């Protein structure tokens with residue numbers, strides 16, 4: 001293949017793509033300048049936190065194929081870690097971040113090392129049970145978690161040179177914080193996706209036996225995916241707790257887990273833009289349909305069924321292609337197909 | 347001898363799929379494994395590669411005759427045994443190039459932290475993996491399809507992709523399970539060439555194949571399995587005149603005096 005051709009193509013192909021990303025980012029950063037409506041920003045922040053969660057779930061389910069119907073438990077681990085550290089030990093929001101990520105990751109590691117002996121639907125059932133157990137435990141460990149009454153935690157604050165800037169209940173600072181958090185998550189997930197780990201995960205999802213025969217330690221890599229997915233949920237939990245200023249078990253129920261899975265499927269397993277768009281769409285649309293609140297689950301069900309019927313691979317269906325090679329290969333491919341056709345005619 | 351299999355047996359419930367099979371493969375040798383359907387050939391491969399655990403027997407591999415009988419599949423692959431599957435098992439949702447890149451997993455050592463910060467070492471390794479994979483695709487003449495979805499390839503090309511992917515794991519022994527099945531004459535010819543070239547690189551090959559032309563054209567030695575028993579081992583020239591082998595394939599000759 002013509003090396004220079006590839007280089008040239010890479011150059012022309014990469015710039016627009018990066019430009020598009022930067023453009024979207026600029027719009028998102030500038031958005032509050034045009035729309036200062038607190039309610040709108042609030043909805044966007046919720047959607048953003050969901051986006052981080054879906055991206056994390058995407059690592060374990062989208063890439064590695066590990067169905068997890070109790071993902072909210074790891075979300076809770078992050079949120080409660082901050083809440084408990086803040087309420088009992090007075091840790092500040094920023095200082096708690098590593099602890100939240102680590103505790104959720106460790107939670108995932110501990111649970112995963114037992115549960116990952118199971119596969120497919122069995123794993124889904126066990127994670128579902130685990131999610132519920134976690135919620136019930138949080139509900140009943142009154143002395144630590146405040147039980148059903150939850151815990152009221154401090155909102156974050158920034159110390160600027162001359163004054164202390166408390167985030168309080170103003171949505172604007174959370175909007176930017178969430179945007180930053182999504183950016184970090186996207187960078188992490190996309191780097192993983194295009195690395196040897198990402199390839200190994202997808203190999204495991206596609207065909208575990210073939211993956212093992214290529215020297216991929218499937219058990220270890222599944223655990224890694226599970227652990228990273230959980231850690232990202234912890235990250236989202238930390239953000240959520242700080243923004244709400246309050247955590248209680250009901251934020252981490254079964255419905256949340258199901259909704260996250262629905263978003264993942266809706267956006268397309270293994271797709272980063274898919275995860276974000278789906279989180280936005282499936283958070284904003286129900287808000288728009290607020291008058292029909294009691295039909296929300298019905299709405300989700302319908303969307304999922306329609307999706308399964310007409311686009312089972314999701315909005316941005318999981319296709320991994322190195323764009324760099326396309327035009328050249330397409331031409332050769334056509335020639336090849338024609339030659340093959342001649343072969344058959346003979 | 348790079349691979350030595352001694353007296354392995356494998357039962358599935360009442361069926362004895364393999365019974366006391368011994369086969370050895372030397373360095374850069376091509377050994378053929380033939381036999382009628384259900385003879386136990388694939389089961390034999392599965393025992394060597396750690397997918398099944400043999401009930402009895404011993405498998406050693408490498409110059410130092412390390413015993414690998416009960417190793418997990420990924421460790422066996424790390425030692426240097428790669429394989430292709432009877433029903434081409436490519437990673438469908440990945441591109442052709444990525445399939446091959448996935449094969450290099452155990453020969454790369456990029457760490458998680460380096461991946462997240464995009465350290466220079468990771469970038470270099472990734473570039474090397476990509477170059478190597480492209481080279482392997484050229485080797486099996488699939489480079490023009492590098493960006494295609496693996497599942498979009500016709501079956502014959504998927505088999506070639508599997509070969510490239512197996513080679514990416516840098517094996518010293520390659521096990522091929524009916525690589526020519528479903529290929530037309532031209533494709534078979536290309537396959538023969540590829541296999542010879544692999545062998546010329548010093549990689550040993552154990553190949554299951556039904557097509558006698560392929561087997562005769564390649565193998566220095568042939569073993570014949572029938573209902574889990576090894577009924578013949580020797581040169582490809584003699585195999586067709588061996589009465590036991592003919593019997594296994596065509597059934598017993600009716601004794602003229604009895605009828």
Ligand SMILES: Nc1ncnc2c1ncn2[C@@H]1O[C@H](COP(=O)(O)OP(=O)(O)OP(=O)(O)O)[C@@H](O)[C@H]1O
Pocket residue numbers: 358361363381382383384385386387388389390432
């Ligand atoms: N996992 C399994 N469980 C039960 N029986 C099995 C299993 N795998 C193989 N067998 C049996 O072992 C015997 C040998 O099967 P094997 O697939 O090894 O045959 P083969 O020689 O590869 O045949 P073919 O030419 O059709 O590929 C068959 O009778 C098969 O039914």
Ligand SMILES: [Mg+2]
Pocket residue numbers: 387388389432
């Ligand atoms: Mg077979």
